Amino acid sequence: MLSRTADNLFWMARHIERAENTARVLDVAHRTSLLPLDIEGTEAYLWYAPLNITGCAGGYGLKYGLARADAVTRYMSLDPDNPASIYTCLRLARENARAVRGAITSEMWEIINATWLEFNRQSRQLDHEKFPDFFDWVKDRSHLFRGVTLGTIMKDIALSFIKLGTFLERADNTARILDVKYHILLPNVHDVGGAADYYQWGSLLKSVSAFEAYRKIYRDVISPLRVAELLILRDDMPRSLHACMNEVEAELIVINGTSGREARRLAGERHAALHFGRIEDVFGQGLHEYLTDFLRHTSLLGQEIRDAYLARRDQFTPVPVRKQAQMQQVLATT
Amino acid sequence: MNTKPTTSYFNEMLTATGAVREIYQRYAHWRQDLPDGLLERKSAEAELLFRRMGITFAVYGEADGAERLIPFDIVPRIFGAAEWRRLEQGIKQRVKALNAFLHDIYHDQEIIKAGVISAHQVLDNVLYRPEMRGLDLPNQVYAHIAGIDLVRVAENEFFVLEDNLRTPSGVSYMLENRKTMMRLFPELFASHAVEPVEHYPQMLLDTLREAAPQFVADPVIVVMTPGSYNSAYFEHAFLASQMGVELVEGQDLFVHQQRVYMHTTEGPQQVHVIYRRVDDDFLDPLAFRPDSTLGVPGLLDAYCSGNVILANGIGTGVADDKSTYLHVPDMISFYLGEKPLLSNVPTWRLSESEDLKYVLAHLPELVVKEVQGSGGYGMLIGPTSSKAQIEAYKLRILSEPANFIAQPTLALSTCPTLVESGVAPRHVDLRPFVLSGKDVRLAPGGLTRVALGEGSLVVNSSQGGGTKDTWVLED
Numbered sequence: 156m157l158s159r160t161a162d163n164l165f166w167m168a169r170h171i172e173r174a175e176n177t178a179r180v181l182d183v184a185h186r187t188s189l190l191p192l193d194i195e196g197t198e199a200y201l202w203y204a205p206l207n208i209t210g211c212a213g214g215y216g217l218k219y220g221l222a223r224a225d226a227v228t229r230y231m232s233l234d235p236d237n238p239a240s241i242y243t244c245l246r247l248a249r250e251n252a253r254a255v256r257g258a259i260t261s262e263m264w265e266i267i268n269a270t271w272l273e274f275n276r277q278s279r280q281l282d283h284e285k286f287p288d289f290f291d292w293v294k295d296r297s298h299l300f301r302g303v304t305l306g307t308i309m310k311d312i313a314l315s316f317i318k319l320g321t322f323l324e325r326a327d328n329t330a331r332i333l334d335v336k337y338h339i340l341l342p343n344v345h346d347v348g349g350a351a352d353y354y355q356w357g358s359l360l361k362s363v364s365a366f367e368a369y370r371k372i373y374r375d376v377i378s379p380l381r382v383a384e385l386l387i388l389r390d391d392m393p394r395s396l397h398a399c400m401n402e403v404e405a406e407l408i409v410i411n412g413t414s415g416r417e418a419r420r421l422a423g424e425r426h427a428a429l430h431f432g433r434i435e436d437v438f439g440q441g442l443h444e445y446l447t448d449f450l451r452h453t454s455l456l457g458q459e460i461r462d463a464y465l466a467r468r469d470q471f472t473p474v475p476v477r478k479q480a481q482m483q484q485v486l487a488t489t
Numbered sequence: 490m491n492t493k494p495t496t497s498y499f500n501e502m503l504t505a506t507g508a509v510r511e512i513y514q515r516y517a518h519w520r521q522d523l524p525d526g527l528l529e530r531k532s533a534e535a536e537l538l539f540r541r542m543g544i545t546f547a548v549y550g551e552a553d554g555a556e557r558l559i560p561f562d563i564v565p566r567i568f569g570a571a572e573w574r575r576l577e578q579g580i581k582q583r584v585k586a587l588n589a590f591l592h593d594i595y596h597d598q599e600i601i602k603a604g605v606i607s608a609h610q611v612l613d614n615v616l617y618r619p620e621m622r623g624l625d626l627p628n629q630v631y632a633h634i635a636g637i638d639l640v641r642v643a644e645n646e647f648f649v650l651e652d653n654l655r656t657p658s659g660v661s662y663m664l665e666n667r668k669t670m671m672r673l674f675p676e677l678f679a680s681h682a683v684e685p686v687e688h689y690p691q692m693l694l695d696t697l698r699e700a701a702p703q704f705v706a707d708p709v710i711v712v713m714t715p716g717s718y719n720s721a722y723f724e725h726a727f728l729a730s731q732m733g734v735e736l737v738e739g740q741d742l743f744v745h746q747q748r749v750y751m752h753t754t755e756g757p758q759q760v761h762v763i764y765r766r767v768d769d770d771f772l773d774p775l776a777f778r779p780d781s782t783l784g785v786p787g788l789l790d791a792y793c794s795g796n797v798i799l800a801n802g803i804g805t806g807v808a809d810d811k812s813t814y815l816h817v818p819d820m821i822s823f824y825l826g827e828k829p830l831l832s833n834v835p836t837w838r839l840s841e842s843e844d845l846k847y848v849l850a851h852l853p854e855l856v857v858k859e860v861q862g863s864g865g866y867g868m869l870i871g872p873t874s875s876k877a878q879i880e881a882y883k884l885r886i887l888s889e890p891a892n893f894i895a896q897p898t899l900a901l902s903t904c905p906t907l908v909e910s911g912v913a914p915r916h917v918d919l920r921p922f923v924l925s926g927k928d929v930r931l932a933p934g935g936l937t938r939v940a941l942g943e944g945s946l947v948v949n950s951s952q953g954g955g956t957k958d959t960w961v962l963e964d
Contacts, residue, residue, distance in 0.1 A: 156753055156754045156755075157751060157752065159737075160735070160736075253543070255736075256726035256730060256736075257736045265543075268542070268543045269541050312754070412754060413755060414756070467754060468752060469756050469757050
């Protein structure tokens with residue numbers, strides 16, 4: 156596959172996934188802000204979380220100063236100047252898709268294109284109350300895109316690069332959400348709270364569609380340790396780090412090829428650590444340290460994937476000239 | 490032949506007495522029974538389909554670079570089997586002669602030696618590429634893909650308006666128009682035996698395979714685009730995906746030891762045939778425009794070594810230039826020994842002082858074009874221009890008369906078209922797409938372009954023209 160094609164497929168999937176995750180993060184902030192039980196602190200305290208998770212607190216601060224519900228929501232949803240906004244993600248996803256229209260199915264293209272057109276129509280008339288519906292819509296479109304992808308595309312390396320983008324981005328996001336929210340919610344791991352905590356942890360779980368899974372698995376009150384275990388180590392939880400790295404490693408093995416040894420090694424190493432890891436050890440190291448390390452690792456992995464496949468530029472090893480003389484002879488006689 | 494501006498035009502659907510031509514009778518009958526407003530609704534639906542599919546193009550020079558749709562008209566343009574057969578023969582004949590001409594002028598130049606065309610006309614043309622001299626191409630084909638623009642002035646009278654031998658575009662619209670029509674009006678296709686066009690991508694792929702260097706058993710073929718900001722990008726991506734080949738940009742290719750490779754996730758892969766939609770000038774910064782970032786350094790060298798085939802070849806522009814156009818009927822007799830089946834539009838060359846004098850005196854009746862212009866830019870249509878426009882154009886002509894040709898304003902046929910006021914006649918032309926490999930072949934029909942403004946004769950999409958589905962009925 157053309158390197159540029161692989162690059163566009165990878166980023167198309169990442170951008171869609173990122174748009175979905177941004178919508179999830181904002182959705183939780185919205186829900187939380189409606190709860191009567193305020194965690195100690197102000198509106199700004201609550202609304203810094205989505206900015207921190209997506210790493211766009213700096214850009215926001217320059218433009219708006221204090222974090223306020225409406226401004227943060229708009230900045231992260233609609234602002235063309237924000238490189239991480241849903242607007243930017245959907246626009247870039249469409250540009251990536253447009254660049255490789257031939258490599259994706261027409262159904263996939265239509266979903267991405269229609270999403271972009273609909274987004275532009277919708278965004279003009281969004282007011283604050285309508286945002287929760289909008290977040291649901293973004294999530295729906297992302298689900299739809301993945302469904303259409305799996306339902307229409309050939310199972311070849313095009314799909315592998317799409318999955319690689321999806322799961323690398325998802326792993327990154329889950330780690331960020333956990334990192335930021337966990338520390339807002341619980342400075343001390345062994346605190347087990349009352350009703351307030353229940354709602355707060357509940358909303359964290361909901362933001363990664365893990366609330367129902369939690370209840371099903373643990374059938375118990377929400378405990379921070381289990382939340383972390385669920386989102387890091389459980390491989391049957393589709394947004395957990397372990398589940399994501401399962402997919403990343405598997406796709407790298409499918410793609411394989413003459414390069415990418417280091418990418419496969421990094422993915423394998425991280426996957427093994429999640430596979431055999433214990434939650435006690437994660438907390439022993441410190442959750443924040445653990446997650447920071449994980450994020451550094453995935454970013455390194457992303458660079459390796461880029462160098463090995465997406466921006467591959469080989470130094471050519473010269474081939475014997477003999478064959479070429481033959482070619483010219485053949486041509487001369489035609 | 491009626492070359493004077495006139496109010497009576499050949500109507501594709503109706504005879505002079507107002508009766509419906511036989512080939513349109515079923516269609517006319519179907520339309521009679523339609524409920525009010527149905528065509529308008531279907532037309533809106535079609536626009537939505539096109540927008541959702543992203544079948545858009547960029548218009549050069551528009552500030553926001555917004556993507557626009559080419560208006561699609563839902564009334565088909567219909568050809569009968571017999572009239573199409575005649576047309577098809579004429580088109581094939583013409584393209585054969587043009588390829589023979591290109592082979593000749595880059596080899597022995599017999600046509601110049603025979604005095605049919607002057608050496609000046611060929612060799613001093615800026616589009617003549619001396620680099621191509623002596624290069625042997627498989628099947629002696631230079632223009633693998635040609636678009637021949639035709640207009641109709643009477644039941645049995647067609648003229649060739651121009652030949653497009655460089656990177657003719659529009660075929661994706663031919664295919665998408667058909668797809669859309671079949672979706673909107675399945676019942677029409679049940680009641681009409683319309684020749685399919687859907688196999689065009691397969692024909693194109695076959696043509697490109699046949700064009701491959703002969704030492705390659707299973708050639709690697711790619712489509713090369715200037716990039717996603719090009720106005721015809723949709724078509725490039727569309728054709729690549731329909732043929733199942735890679736769509737590459739210049740940056741994806743490199744030349745090593747006179748061979749062309751593409752950067753893939755598996756390392757370099759050799760490429761044998763490039764269906765390039767990049768103009769000659771931008772193909773290779775080492776050989777042509779050094780500032781081109783769209784091309785591949787060393788590509789010309791690889792091409793001249795016979796290790797890669799470009800479709801179309803380099804230097805085909807010399808044969809579709811509007812001053813060479815005049816000589817195509819001579820080429821047909823010279824190379825094929827046949828009588829031309831399709832006529833040229835009578836043309837005045839303003840490099841000739843007699844012609845110049847006549848044209849300057851008759852500007853309000855004539856169409857004047859730049860010799861190397863295309864896309865409907867920079868032309869003067871006398872009958873629809875103001876005095877001031879004509880005077881301004883006159884000055885342009887006088888500054889460099891040899892850059893212009895003039896033709897009578899043709900009475901382009903009209904075809905019923907859905908416009909705001911209902912269905913009304915609008916002028917149309919036709920661009921069939923001709924593929925040359927071991928044989929010359931073309932999909933039945935082509936792209937019908939329609940000038941949407943009342944009385945307008947300019948069909949180019951860049952000038953607000955639309956397109957129609959073109960049907961060739963089976964016998």
